[in-house]
């Protein structure tokens with residue numbers, strides 16, 4: 001029997017996702033029409049003999065999360081539970097804290113997935129790879145190739161090219177180590193807890209020797225990457241399965257638009273029913289577009305490529321939307337234009353208004369380029385990025401909003417360019 005754990009972090013995480021993460025926990029933000037986490041769950045339920053999915057994080061249980069869990073259990077007919085850490089215990093501390101829950105029912109192996117990645121999740125391939133490579137109790141990291149410069153933003157893996165054993169692991173190195181990076185998707189077996197447990201014991205002993213502080217939590221805060229992988233590298237225990245399929249991190253709101261594009265494209269093979277067709281009396285669709293069945297769209301609107309339209313959205317005559325996510329309840333009035341933007345829940349864009357951002361796509365000429373999840377400011381200036389309207393924002397008619405972030409509940413009375421509107 002197999003299980004899967006999804007590390008969903010908590011409210012202090014996902015800061016680059018503000019103001020969108022004010023309204024909904026980042027792992028539930030819709031990407032290609034469904035909550036980010038649902039893509040992980042859909043991949044897990046396809047794995048034969050996978051019996052339970054555990055979400056581990058430090059969010060207070062909340063209505064959205066409960067509703068999501070309830071719906072997902074119903075839809076996928078699988079046990080999907082949320083386990084709340086008492087504090088941020090790190091990527092290794094959380095699974096160690098809940099080891100009894102993970103091991104109940106005696107799974108022979110379990111996946112651990114970072115929630116903030118978008119991937120084709122080649123989980124069955126990882127299982128097969130594990131059977132063919134290394135010793136029976138070895139662990140597998142999913143890896144992909146990045147370019148030299150960007151690789152340093154990730155965990156970097158040096159492998160034995162014949163055996164794929166991980167010989168050396170460095171988390172976010174300051175100089176180049178390897179262009180194979182950690183995708184944040186792992187296959188473990190119960191033995192991993194011995195390794196995490198040894199780090200926990202050592203942390204505890206170290207703390208006894210230190211001056212007393214209120215650092216009692218520190219022994220439990222364990223990072224898989226720095227504390228476990230670095231030590232396991234070169235021990236014949238850790239292997240890397242390199243994937244050629246799509247993969248990206250979802251850190252910033254801009255990367256959610258990019259991730260949407262990747263998932264919409266995958267829908268051709270996995271969920272063709274989620275892709276809007278061009279049909280008589282409907283809007284003109286170019287490329288891949290997701291439209292929730294409750295959205296009300298004027299037939300003269302032109303949508304796509306890479307557009308996701310949420311529940312109850314209204315789109316008026318002559319509206320143009322491209323490379324954007326329109327969240328539920330938004331109202332795009334006649335002839336407005338939305339490009340490279342995220343329009344927040346229940347926002348209204350007036351007639352003939354133009355809401356536009358700058359895409360932060362990876363360099364299309366570099367096959368290994370990843371999306372740069374830029375910080376908001378560079379050299380004291382706001383980095384040009386996608387435009388984000390928080391929830392319940394009103395944009396008046398006939399204005400331009402360019403490369404701006406508008407915080408929730410703002411009623412703007414003019415156009416803005418390169419600004420954060422508080």
Ligand SMILES: Nc1nc2c(ncn2[C@@H]2O[C@H](COP(=O)(O)OP(=O)(O)O[C@H]3O[C@H](CO)[C@@H](O)[C@H](O)[C@@H]3O)[C@@H](O)[C@H]2O)c(=O)[nH]1
Pocket residue numbers: 007008009010013056057058085087088089090091094113114115116117153154155156171172181182183184225249
């Ligand atoms: N439950 C729980 N989850 C956590 C915690 N801290 C982080 N997470 C979750 O663990 C994942 C990793 O988060 P970060 O710690 O922010 O790491 P990162 O910068 O994303 O880097 C990791 O992922 C990269 C791939 O996306 C890797 O390349 C890198 O090596 C590392 O594993 C995210 O899904 C985050 O929500 C925690 O204390 N508790």
